[in-house]
Amino acid sequence: MTASEPRSFPLGTSLPPGDIHAVSASIPTWKNLVDYMAGDEVVVGQLQSYYPRFYQHACVQKLNEAVLNRVGAPEHIRCMVFPSKDAANRCRQYLHKSQGPTITVQEVSFSLNQKVSEANRIWACFSAILFSEQYSQCANEFWADMGDGISSRNAEFCLERFPFLSSVSSVPDLQSRATRHDCGMIPPEPWHHSDTDTKKTIKTVISKLVTPSQPRRETVSPEDVYLFPKGMCAIHSLASILVPGPTKSSGAIVFGWPYGSTPRCVRASGYQSFTFYSQGTSEELDQLEASLESGHSIASLFCEIPSNPLCATPDLSRIRALADQYHFTVVCDETIGTFINVDVLPYVDVVITSLTKTFSGACNVMGGSAVLNSKSKSYRFLKSKLTLLHEDLLFPLDAKILLQNCLDFPARVRKSNTNALAIANFLKSYDSILHINYPSMVPSHSLYEQYRRPEGGYGGLISLVFKSFDSAIRFYDTIDLCKGPSIGANFTLVLPYSQLAHACELDWAESHGIAKHIMRISVGLEDERALISKFDRALQEVKALEKL
Structure with a gap:
């Protein structure tokens, strides 16, 4: 499938089609998704692939x-x-x-x-x-x-x-x-490259891209880049390393609404206490600061820039100041923002990325990375821990595919930026839509601008909430684009996010501002006009429904 051919596919088709290692699958209707999450054997049996952490390949x-x-x-x-x-x-x-x-x-x-x-x-x-x-x-x-x-x-x-x-x-x-x-x-290994060299090259690519934009900042060393088989492995590894010894009280914070697995992963890592500040606002930072002032101790804070799926940006500058004052480690997931668009390393101790997403783009391999900030007060501790505990579990063929896929990463990000901004602006003209979440259009947009690189854009992720549940269903069922899990693919992916990520906790998620019918759109590299035409046709169907 090429990026110039945006369209939907039958239920179960691997995305990309024909790739046995695809990390997404077509779920073309709302009912298909609900049935899949309920374990319907007919739907499950038709899936040629799926997101690898959610099923057994x-x-x-x-x-x-x-x-x-x-x-x-x-x-x-x-x-x-x-x-x-x-x-x-x-x-x-x-x-x-x-x-x-x-x-x-x-x-x-x-x-x-x-x-x-x-x-x-x-x-x-x-x-x-x-x-x-x-x-x-x-x-x-x-x-x-x-x-x-x-x-x-x-x-x-x-x-x-x-x-x-x-x-x-x-x-x-x-x-x-x-x-x-x-x-x-015994078969010989099916690769002819040096696994060590491949992974070193990936680390070098990441180290150059994550280096801060400010003048006279030294380039990040590839030795401070650690590769993992998945992004969640990186989060779990850091969360576990940061749990203090048994003689010290420990707490962890997830600040702002993140990808659904992140709070569960951090909570399960062994902390004595866990706090979820779901809105990521200045008011919640006030609450955190008051808690710290009263003597509550935390070891780590995890956040995203921008967040998935609300595209909100945390106040990293203030978080950094609190971390310095109260001695906790800040771990920031910039998967949605990407190394190309945002410059966050100066404000955090560790930058986490799911390389499965935009870094790869091809939607056919998993991977993750963690980058240490060598200027951080936590650097020596984190470096010693990772040197001792980090396992190289990124399979050589996965590393090879990652390297092949990432070579045009900057150009792909810029194209996705352009397409997504055009689509977000186009969507503003439709009365059927109650909210559009995009980094340049949400209340935290001024914060995003603080961390946006000089040539960076706003990324390829948009989420929107229709005024009615039925309108969301009609939109999803009729839009002629790829529909399924994952983000950052070279092709556009649409998904009713809560129906998958929070299927067993829809009421709870909605109470925190994640609507049951929120629609997440990961914008790909297709022709901008072709994409807008697809959105227009689906939204016309929504209009027709609302007139009935």
């Missing part, structure tokens, strides 16, 4: 089944596969914390014992946890909110080598030997 499912078959697990036992022992252990701990320490969760690790290349030895190694089917929902929550699950390409790699793998476990019944021993038949 076909390659991952096959690897799960291979593990269960190898160890002879009973029918009621389920499996989840992780790229490292530490990741599997985190899932086991999550299940014990959520379901009780007495439930049975077993771990098993697979590896190649034959004489093989170093790449095969490293990347064909994985760990799995086995648990009763009744705990599947809890395990799925961990998979979704922490991002630790194995990637589809890594699972595919392990599947091809599975007959040659042996397993070890503290449970004797889970120990097994390889079923094939002709090591000469």
Whole structure:
């Protein structure tokens, strides 16, 4: 699919079509989405792909089944596969914390014992946890909110080598030997590049782009850029590292309404207290300051610039001043803003990015990054912790795809900026729309301007709220554009955000200002006039409905 051909696709079509590692799927009607979130087997069965943290990719499912078959697990036992022992252990701990320490969760690790290349030895190694089917929902929550699950390409790699793998476990019944021993038949690694060089190049690209715009600011070192298999892995890693030791009280703040998994991830990281300031306003900063003045201690504050899906900007300057005074660490997710548009490193201690989104653009690979601010008072602590604890779990083929995809990142951001601004301005003329959220049009627009780079724009994300629920449904059902999860793709994606991200908590989300029928639009690279024509036709359908 090219960016010049904006259109909708049948239910379940992978987005982009034909790519088995696509990270989105077409959900063309409102009912399709509601049915999917309710677990409708007919809808679920038609999906060729989906966002990888929200489901088990076909390659991952096959690897799960291979593990269960190898160890002879009973029918009621389920499996989840992780790229490292530490990741599997985190899932086991999550299940014990959520379901009780007495439930049975077993771990098993697979590896190649034959004489093989170093790449095969490293990347064909994985760990799995086995648990009763009744705990599947809890395990799925961990998979979704922490991002630790194995990637589809890594699972595919392990599947091809599975007959040659042996397993070890503290449970004797889970120990097994390889079923094939002709090591000469082990496939070579399917890449011809240096994984180290590829990842170093990605880090170098990010380090240059994230470097502050101010004159005489030294370039960020690639050594201060850390890569992760997913953006949520970066958030969870930083959140966990920042939990103080048991002798100190600890609290975490999520400031402003962020992407739905972020508060759940931070809350589950082990803090004694967690506070969610959902509006991200100056009044809430007043509340935070009063709490700090009264002696309440926090270790970390997480925020986004701008936020997803309301496009609001936090007062980073004031947050920085509070952090310096009360000694907490500020972690800012700039995925929506992008390195090209916003300049936030001088105000925060860590910049987090989901590389899955605009950095890749192709919607066919997952990745994340964390960049440390070397001028931060927390730098030495964070550097030592990450040096000790960070695992390189970004699969080499995923890294290769990321690097290929990101080479035109700046130009793509500029095109998306232009398209989105034109669409946001176009939407203002329609009375059917109650609110348009775009960084230049929301109450916090002056704050965004403080952190916008001199040549930066306002990004590719718009959200809007129709005056009526029925109008939102008509708009979604009729607009002839790609419809499904994720943002930052080279093609435009439309989604009724709350119906997916907050399907089980719609009333709660609406009480915090996220309407049940809010529509999120991730604007792509298609022809501007073609996109506006699509929006106009759908909005004319809305008008016709409202006249009935």
